[in-house]
Amino acid sequence: MLAISGDSPFCHRAFAVARALPFPLLADVHRTAIRAFHVLDEERNVAYRSTFVVDRAGTLRWGQAGDRQMVRDGSEILRVLDVLAALRAKG
DSSP, rough: OOOEESOOOOHHHHHHHHOOSSSSSEOTTOOOHHHHOEETTTTTTTEEEEEEOOOOTSSSEEEEEETTTTTOOOHHHHHHHHHHHHHHHHH
């Protein structure tokens, strides 16, 4: 698992340390991934709050995006990950 945002590596380090995150935070300061996933608010040059599940083959399996006031549902993300793990276990 990893996270991507348009924040700087310095901001990511501070955020990860403060929250003891066990996964990497990637800095997309040039907005390459943010544009590729079509979640850039060009006018404000910020990403929409987004979560994507991409499998090991690089296939987008699930995603959600909304404006900055949207709240992401962690339980739904965990449910999707459980479904994908069960599918992977079936082979």
